[in-house]
Amino acid sequence: DTGVSQDPRHKITKRGQNVTFRCDPISEHNRLYWYRQTLGQGPEFLTYFQNEAQLEKSRLLSDRFSAERPKGSFSTLEIQRTEQGDSAMYLCASSLVGTQTFGSGTQLSVL
Amino acid sequence: ILNVEQSPQSLHVQEGDSTNFTCSFPSSNFYALHWYRWETAKSPEALFVMTLNGDEKKKGRISATLNTKEGYSYLYIKGSQPEDSATYLCAPEAGGTSYGKLTFGQGTILTVHP
Numbered sequence: 450d451t452g453v454s455q456d457p458r459h460k461i462t463k464r465g466q467n468v469t470f471r472c473d474p475i476s477e478h479n480r481l482y483w484y485r486q487t488l489g490q491g492p493e494f495l496t497y498f499q500n501e502a503q504l505e506k507s508r509l510l511s512d513r514f515s516a517e518r519p520k521g522s523f524s525t526l527e528i529q530r531t532e533q534g535d536s537a538m539y540l541c542a543s544s545l546v547g548t549q550t551f552g553s554g555t556q557l558s559v560l
Numbered sequence: 561i562l563n564v565e566q567s568p569q570s571l572h573v574q575e576g577d578s579t580n581f582t583c584s585f586p587s588s589n590f591y592a593l594h595w596y597r598w599e600t601a602k603s604p605e606a607l608f609v610m611t612l613n614g615d616e617k618k619k620g621r622i623s624a625t626l627n628t629k630e631g632y633s634y635l636y637i638k639g640s641q642p643e644d645s646a647t648y649l650c651a652p653e654a655g656g657t658s659y660g661k662l663t664f665g666q667g668t669i670l671t672v673h674p
Binding site: 452453480482484489490491492493494497505540544547548549550551552553554 | 564566592594596601602603604605606609649651660661662663664665666667
């Protein structure tokens with residue numbers, strides 16, 4: 450296992466387009482988290498899953514954001530009708546107990 | 561958990577200097593405190609997880625302490641090296657229904673000059 454993988458590494462899109470990011474966690478980890486990080490700030494919690502169940506969503510997550518984790522394995526984060534304010538680094542992390550292991554993130558730029 | 565503050569925001573030191581950063585957080589509903597190191601173009605790397613008041617952890621030249629009663633943690637780097645240059649993030653983890661959810665500070669950016 451090579452750790453947490455995120456795809457793509459970079460995404461440039463035009464305002465109003467939909468984008469989808471993928472996260473492949475460490476295989477034995479049952480918890481999967483999504484965070485968003487903007488310049489000068491630490492990562493902000495967006496949502497997390499335990500197996501396939503989405504247990505919590507941040508109030509930061511507007512209706513344009515949706516996350517899924519079918520079969521409790523990989524996860525996708527979709528942003529519909531992107532806005533310039535959505536430009537950020539989107540990080541995924543997974544854990545079994547305790548420490549979360551992070552992926553390298555997807556850098557989204559909305560033009 | 562809200563209002564996680566890290567200081568300083570950035571720090572420039574010379575190779576060989578020792579340095580320390582502060583993380584302050586609300587002490588209510590505390591479960592654990594995580595420290596991460598985040599180098600540019602890489603993924604955040606876990607350094608320490610601490611849970612008990614008075615905990616001290618050490619990993620090579622880096623060590624950390626925890627005071628849960630007053631809500632702060634210190635990270636120390638002894639004899640800084642250029643490869644220590646990174647953003648250092650702290651993140652308290654709340655208990656109860658928020659178990660597992662991390663609230664990150666804004667980070668301390670460390671630059672070590674050769």
